[in-house]
Amino acid sequence: MNRFQDFYLPPAKSTVAADTDALFNFVHITSLIFLIGIVAAIFYFVYKYKRRSEHDVTPVITHNNALEITWSVIPFILVMIVFGWGFRGYLNLRTAPTDAYEVRAIGKKWLWEFRYANGFVSVGELHVPEDRPIKLIMNSTDVIHSFYVPDYRIKRDVLPGRYSSVWFEATEPGESTVFCTEYCGTAHSNMMAKVVVHTKEDFETWMATAALADAGLPPVELGQQLVQRNACQTCHSIDGSALQGPTFKGIFGRQQKMEDGTVVTVDENYIRQSILQPQSQIVEGYLPVMPPYQGTLNDDQISAIIEYLKTID
């Protein structure tokens, strides 16, 4: 059974997954039994009652109350079981335990950003401890996204201008993929992240070091780390090739032509503006798709990124 299940369901790594899977299997198996019955009946009838001659006489059978009631009532009972079971599971998915550890999640085209109680922000990675309910308070800064972790059997739409929430409790350390499942444009299918589940102790250490890790780094190194952590490279290359955005190679001091025709020289202020409010000036030949990092990156971090960008040529 389990081997078989691995073929069509992802590994079950949350506390709610087992119940969802059990219902999934119940519906599958019941359906399969019915389907086999129906197909067998089709084949049997086609074979057994094959037309022998044009003058075949068929009996007049217009209805059969007992039969009809049976085949209405049995499916009805079955679907009511599925209904009740599914609803119970759903309520469980909707009601987070009160002691859940809260993390803010922000979806924007096309990345996931996570903010922790201690002020640390990670992009594209959600770090959580195992065996502890986690509640994500989510919103979007642009269009609708949807937060989906197949391994946990959870999903919730992430809306602009409104908070939504989802909770889960991971049962084992490891990594699971997060997908965006509400279509959100060009790089919708790249809007992925991963959940990194630590053991309880590891999580404490991670929390403590993550917040401090940046403190001692020299600006250029910090900048490089931030560029990685914030997924800038999904759109900006450092080798000169054009992705969704202009390359970082030789960016500093470059003459850049804007959509409105003006030419600017890339300096500290321009970069800062580009990062915080990318839509205010659009580089010619590119689409206004860069997410604004206002609120994600602070001044020190932006300065570090600028220092790093200066070094790429």
Place this chain on the structure above:
Amino acid sequence: MATTSSFTTGKISAETIGGNGVSLGEKEVKKLKIKRFEPVEEPQIHYLNAEKGLWSWLSTVDHKRIGLMYLAAIAVFFLIGGTLAVLLRTELLTPAKTFMDADTYNQIFTLHGAIMIFFFLVPSVPAVLGNFILPIQLGAKDVAFPRLNLASFYIYLIGAIFAFVSITTGGIDTGWTFYTPYSSSTGGNVMMMTLGVFILGFSSILTGVNFIVTIHKLRAPGLTWNKLPLNLWGLYATSIIQILATPVLAITLLLLTMERALGIGIFDPALGGDPVLFQHFFWFYSHPAVYIMIVPGFGIISEVISTFSRKTIFGYWAIALSSLAIAFIGFLVWGHHMFTAGQSSLATMVFSFLTFLVGIPTGIKIFNWLATMYKGSIQLSTPMLYALIFLFQFTIGGFTGVMLGALSVDIHLHDTYYVVAHFHYVMMGGMVMAFLAGLHYWWPKMFGTMYSEFWAKVSATLVFVGFNVTFFPQFIMGAQGMPRRYYNYIDQFQPFHVTSTIGSYIMAVGFTIMAIYLLHALIKGRKASANPWGSRALEWQIPSPAPAHNFDHTPVVLNGPYDYHRPMSEFQMGVADKKH
């Protein structure tokens, strides 16, 4: 009223049929001389050649010709939509870019969906087969409002022109669902497309109105409600949905246009609107629209299974009323598209409950069709083959629908390939198969020719195999977590995607063969007889192809369309005196 109801008493006895005066009913007696009219074989003059020239087609008010013009139009859209699908599948052969970029892919899947739903599926059965067959099955000369019927065809064309303009001036990449705020903020020509769909809606509404009035008012003498072919019950239920639901779509799209054009905040939170409201509005139409697409298919399947089993339909009223039940409950389940979007748990529960409720009448139909085959005299001609393929695939579509109605499981499966596979099993595996069953069934009546049975079966087999190879793997990868509308995907899903793509090629071959043998039948198919399937239904008691005004004499209906225990001669009755 008195005259028609006097027929409902069923007082016409076999002895009086011979051509004497018949007294009907106790209350009011109207003398009608009826006699037997056997259909002429291979008529020289029929609706196809009664008038000649392009103009006679473009300005025709003949429901049959309008049906054929719709057929030509939706065939073009099916070709376009299908080609787009093959392109999409080809792109998905590899996890990253295969041959088109992400924006192109997004536009193409949007167009594939919008074209297939709004321009192909919604009009397919009602506007093509319904238009052609509904008045004939009623024993009428035409629909109640023939000119309105022609108008609805041109409205459809105008809607199509808008869609083409949209495609050529920027295209759209919103998905066929037009979800806000994405659709109110993205580039491209969303406005043209929504206007196109808006206009199209009127065509659908007018067809619905026309059908309802026709069914109520133009039934032949003796054709009481309990003798109405199930196909007409299906179309009747569909028409009700078309009239009630389509205006909501129209309003929604209009509001969307206002938001885009005038910046009035309705759905876009940046303007103070509510994006989830759009989803409610949209699904309030689009869920019933699923039934607009599938319920007429039920009608066709009932006709085909009864005809090719030569047997009375089992559970006539169960099938007829369950179509109406589905039509009504179908209005109350839209929220099951939004279980992850943020509705209250109470609403979620109610929507889930009603979703299961609507599954029951659907299941009942399947059992009724099976019971109809029991002890029948089954002939496996192409239409029947398609009906059986329908039974198999639609059942899978239905069961996976139950899966998606189960709340906790839906949270996992929503917006994955499981959903994609589910609705393809319902729409393509169900509805399109029913449409093909109907097309092959009524083809002789439409064109007076037969297609090659051999090639038709080859093609049906390829379509069947191709379809399942394409969509079955999608259930598996969906359950594993592959999200829909993904241009890139993670490597683990590649084997499924490759299989699926191969399936789509097999299907493409199947459809190509179909196009060839149908065109061949059209041009030089062998002549079909008036009633090649030995059916008892009214439309088979007139020549093939149908005469310009359907009946050369007012038909009189004595028996139900599935009364195979009665001799054929009782089904060819008409009013004897020549005034018509």
